[in-house]
Amino acid sequence: MKTQRIDQAAAALPAKTKAAVYEGSKAVHEKRTRLLFDHYGDPDRLRRLAGEIKRHVVENLDTYLPAVEARLVANGARVHWAATAEAACEAVHSILRARGATKLVKAKTMVSEEIGLAEYLEKRGVEALETDLGEFIVQLDHDQPSHIIAPIRHKNRRQIAELFEKNGLGAYDDEPGMITQRARQFLRHKYLEADAGLTGANFVVAESGRLVVVTNEGNARFCLAATRCHIALVGIEKILPRDRDLALFLNLLARSATAQQLSVYNEFVSGPRARGQPDGPDEMHVIFVDNGRTEVLATECRDILRCIRCGACLNVCPVYRQAGGHAYRSVYPGPVGAVLSPLLLGERFPEKADLPKASSLCGACNEVCPVDIPIPDLLLRLRDRAHGEGVPSPGTPPMGAWSLLATQPAAWRAALAAGRILNHLPTRLIPVPALRAWEAKRELPPWRGGEFRKWLKMRRKEQGRGQSRPE
Amino acid sequence: MLSPGRTPIAGRRVLLMATCLCDAFHDDVAAATVEVLEHLGCEVEFPEGQTCCGQPAFNGGDWAASRRVVRHTARTFCGGDPVVVPSGSCAAMLFHGAALEFEHEPDLGEIESLGRRTWELGDFIVNGLGVGSWPGRFNSAVALHRSCHTRGTASGGAVALLLGSIAGVRLVEFGEAEQCCGFGGTFSVGFPHISAAMGDLKLDHVRAAKPDVLVSGDTSCLMHLSGLAAREGIPIRTMHFAQVLRDALRRRA
Numbered sequence: 001m002k003t004q005r006i007d008q009a010a011a012a013l014p015a016k017t018k019a020a021v022y023e024g025s026k027a028v029h030e031k032r033t034r035l036l037f038d039h040y041g042d043p044d045r046l047r048r049l050a051g052e053i054k055r056h057v058v059e060n061l062d063t064y065l066p067a068v069e070a071r072l073v074a075n076g077a078r079v080h081w082a083a084t085a086e087a088a089c090e091a092v093h094s095i096l097r098a099r100g101a102t103k104l105v106k107a108k109t110m111v112s113e114e115i116g117l118a119e120y121l122e123k124r125g126v127e128a129l130e131t132d133l134g135e136f137i138v139q140l141d142h143d144q145p146s147h148i149i150a151p152i153r154h155k156n157r158r159q160i161a162e163l164f165e166k167n168g169l170g171a172y173d174d175e176p177g178m179i180t181q182r183a184r185q186f187l188r189h190k191y192l193e194a195d196a197g198l199t200g201a202n203f204v205v206a207e208s209g210r211l212v213v214v215t216n217e218g219n220a221r222f223c224l225a226a227t228r229c230h231i232a233l234v235g236i237e238k239i240l241p242r243d244r245d246l247a248l249f250l251n252l253l254a255r256s257a258t259a260q261q262l263s264v265y266n267e268f269v270s271g272p273r274a275r276g277q278p279d280g281p282d283e284m285h286v287i288f289v290d291n292g293r294t295e296v297l298a299t300e301c302r303d304i305l306r307c308i309r310c311g312a313c314l315n316v317c318p319v320y321r322q323a324g325g326h327a328y329r330s331v332y333p334g335p336v337g338a339v340l341s342p343l344l345l346g347e348r349f350p351e352k353a354d355l356p357k358a359s360s361l362c363g364a365c366n367e368v369c370p371v372d373i374p375i376p377d378l379l380l381r382l383r384d385r386a387h388g389e390g391v392p393s394p395g396t397p398p399m400g401a402w403s404l405l406a407t408q409p410a411a412w413r414a415a416l417a418a419g420r421i422l423n424h425l426p427t428r429l430i431p432v433p434a435l436r437a438w439e440a441k442r443e444l445p446p447w448r449g450g451e452f453r454k455w456l457k458m459r460r461k462e463q464g465r466g467q468s469r470p471e
Numbered sequence: 472m473l474s475p476g477r478t479p480i481a482g483r484r485v486l487l488m489a490t491c492l493c494d495a496f497h498d499d500v501a502a503a504t505v506e507v508l509e510h511l512g513c514e515v516e517f518p519e520g521q522t523c524c525g526q527p528a529f530n531g532g533d534w535a536a537s538r539r540v541v542r543h544t545a546r547t548f549c550g551g552d553p554v555v556v557p558s559g560s561c562a563a564m565l566f567h568g569a570a571l572e573f574e575h576e577p578d579l580g581e582i583e584s585l586g587r588r589t590w591e592l593g594d595f596i597v598n599g600l601g602v603g604s605w606p607g608r609f610n611s612a613v614a615l616h617r618s619c620h621t622r623g624t625a626s627g628g629a630v631a632l633l634l635g636s637i638a639g640v641r642l643v644e645f646g647e648a649e650q651c652c653g654f655g656g657t658f659s660v661g662f663p664h665i666s667a668a669m670g671d672l673k674l675d676h677v678r679a680a681k682p683d684v685l686v687s688g689d690t691s692c693l694m695h696l697s698g699l700a701a702r703e704g705i706p707i708r709t710m711h712f713a714q715v716l717r718d719a720l721r722r723r724a
Contacts, residue, residue, distance in 0.1 A: 003664070006662065006665070007661065007663065007664045007665050010662075010668070316649075318651050318653065318665075319669075322669065357661060357662075358665075360619070360651045360655025360658045360666070361530060361619070361655055361656075362619035362651030363623070364622075364651065366622075366623075367622055377571055383530070383532030384532050386532055387531075387534075393661070395657065395662065395663075396531045396532065396661055397527075397657065399527065399528035399531050399536040399537070400533075403528055403537070403539045405522070406491075406522040406523045406539075406540045406543065407522070407539050407542075409519065409520040409521075419495060433660075434657070434660040438659065438660055438698075441663050441666070441667040441670075441702060442659075442698030442701070442702050443698045443701040443702050445497070445694060447495060447496065448495070448496055448497070448498045449495045451498035452489055452494060452498035452502060453519075455498060456501075456502075456505065459505070
């Protein structure tokens with residue numbers, strides 16, 4: 001019996017990795033829930049409010065984007081529009097080239113992962129150094145992030161200590177404080193050497209043109225403070241209407257992402273260094289990246305564009321906990337990734353059309369989502385789309401025969417009676433793949449097809465009532 | 472995400488949707504549902520033409536096939552009487568899933584009206600009929616698994632309220648209760664490894680709480696969990712809450 005790729009990946013996941021993913025995800029999820037319910041009487045109302053605000057933004061991007069551009073330009077920033085991943089990489093590169101820049105320090109941005117920026121720049125002779133600790137470790141190990149907030153959820157500290165030793169960052173020491181210390185020592189003077197700093201933005205406020213960059217390590221602040229040129233890569237869906245919306249969103253983001261009341265460093269950047277300001281970059285470029293988002297906007301899955309990349313749906317997801325992030329073969333793993341990753345592929349959707357199947361549809365992702373995205377509904381929509389496009393789906397029994405049976409009561413009742421053969425035949429002799437997959441892990445209860453109907457007829461007879469409502 | 476505006480309960484008549492799993496495997500759950508509803512004074516009708524709610528194809532991604540079955544179900548359960556189903560999952564299919572797959576169909580209105588009068592059993596008893604306590608006795612430590620399709624609905628609280636009110640019942644908490652059991656319909660056969668790993672975790676947590684019986688409002692979760700336990704040689708007793716209510720009635724003083 002062929003099973004799904006993500007199931008195979010989960011089966012092949014080393015026990016240590018699985019333990020790291022499971023324990024890490026569970027711990028953050030449980031702390032998140034405690035914190036939200038301790039601090040707010042009805043956190044669900046906050047999630048719904050935030051969801052409405054983001055829905056409003058997504059449905060009005062056509063007016064918000066020009067508005068935000070005008071604000072940013074008025075603030076002295078330069079705004080670029082990138083329709084594709086290549087265009088976005090090219091935009092970054094041409095800004096660097098114009099300055100003769102060859103060294104870039106990067107804060108963590110998922111869009112840069114999405115467009116493959118570091119690789120693009122390295123091929124063109126630009127060093128693009130990750131400064132977020134997790135991303136730094138991923139880069140050092142030529143690995144891929146496995147979580148959108150915790151890129152090295154799949155690694156334990158012993159693996160990191162070995163990696164540092166191999167790369168000349170000091171003799172083996174897996175004490176977390178020491179690991180951080182060593183990365184910090186290495187990175188400190190890299191900031192000073194760099195020609196430009198690149199960040200993402202968690203939010204961009206339309207009314208003020210304010211970019212908000214949230215970190216827990218202060219690395220985005222270093223990227224901004226030590227370089228003369230700030231480049232911000234921003235997905236077009238990152239807009240919030242008003243500055244005051246940040247009160248809601250920063251509170252929800254920190255609690256949902258890392259179970260903190262507030263992230264440690266919240267940068268508010270409205271433009272380049274203004275006259276009279278003592279420091280900060282002289283140039284600020286904001287590159288708005290589409291890369292498939294307007295196509296998503298045109299589908300019935302546009303709600304996924306509300307996502308603020310907190311990772312709460314990954315942490316709570318039982319499938320993510322079993323399979324880890326790499327199983328999703330995408331920059332965005334977990335429930336949000338299972339929706340977003342295939343959609344961002346556009347016409348190449350079938351390549352990742354299996355991802356929406358990687359869910360028991362338990363709904364935990366929707367329950368924790370700070371912007372109340374109906375993720376299970378979107379997964380279902382994509383399953384229907386995949387079926388419509390004829391993408392094969394191992395493990396899903398064909399539904400045509402079943403729907404025929406289930407619309408003809410006489411045939412249905414005959415099948416209920418015929419099913420009894422299951423009680424007398426070993427499953428290996430029954431050529432139904434779904435049955436075998438079931439029995440690979442579980443016993444099937446005895447078939448009792450039609451027994452209830454018989455019982456009810458007897459009961460009605462005893463009660464002196466006839467059979468009500470025949471067909 | 473699932474609580475719709477409901478059609479109020481007018482008369483005593485209810486239409487029982489037994490579910491395909493009860494039709495094929497768990498006849499006693501359907502029988503218990505009949506006894507429970509009759510105890511409450513309901514006139515239970517069982518439309519003979521019923522088959523399945525349409526969920527397997529809906530979840531499997533074949534919405535066209537699913538809609539055929541949902542239309543059949545809507546015809547079979549036509550009229551204005553409430554439809555009561557001993558499954559949070561089938562109920563959610565009819566009041567949420569069906570509306571989603573019919574959003575561009577001309578008969579969306581009929582499907583939505585079926586959804587508005589479809590009730591999960593516990594929700595029907597507590598919020599439809601306004602019954603908040605249950606007579607009789609059931610001497611057991613009960614671990615209640617709240618099935619995933621009742622998230623965001625009134626069913627989880629309703630079932631807990633009813634069970635907790637029965638003399639002799641002690642509800643026991645267990646770890647990671649918000650996590651799925653791993654069934655997920657076709658997920659259980661497309662992702663057998665992950666599905667079983669999820670089920671094993673659930674069984675570990677439940678067994679650590681040492682209940683006498685694991686109870687749920689969905690036979691599908693129980694079929695998966697008891698099937699896993701049987702395969703692994705783990706002794707665990709499972710019951711649908713309708714069976715608990717029925718058994719409690721039988722032990723009335």
